[in-house]
């Protein structure tokens with residue numbers, strides 16, 4: 001896991017382990033519906049902007065989640081995906097493994113046209129994706145000794 005928002009891979013993994021423990025124990029409801037596209041099948045993750053507060057996770061399908069984390073490397077494709085979502089599309093459900101490969105392939109090709117999905121939502125002016133920082137930054141709660 002690479003550094004994100006100033007939290008290094010080990011820090012992020014600890015937060016993920018805590019999330020998994022809370023979901024497994026039943027103390028917290030596991031994520032079941034993507035906040036962005038409404039997907040309820042396949043792999044649904046908990047996304048964190050602030051890894052010091054795992055309870056603030058945002059449920060995201062694997063497609064929205066992986067693409068979100070690739071936005072700095074592929075900003076044009078990221079914008080294209082965000083627009084596709086705003087227009088009301090929902091990516092098809094993906095398994096953990098299948099989603100990773102499908103998305104990685106799409107990004108390598110540099111084209112979102114083959115993202116499998118359909119129009120399932122009303123068009124919206126903005127989604128959670130549009131509220132994310134478009135450039136790398138260090139979260140105020142990130143440990144001070146870590147570069148982003």
Ligand SMILES: [Zn+2]
Pocket residue numbers: 034035036037038039060061062063064065091
């Ligand atoms: Zn989604």
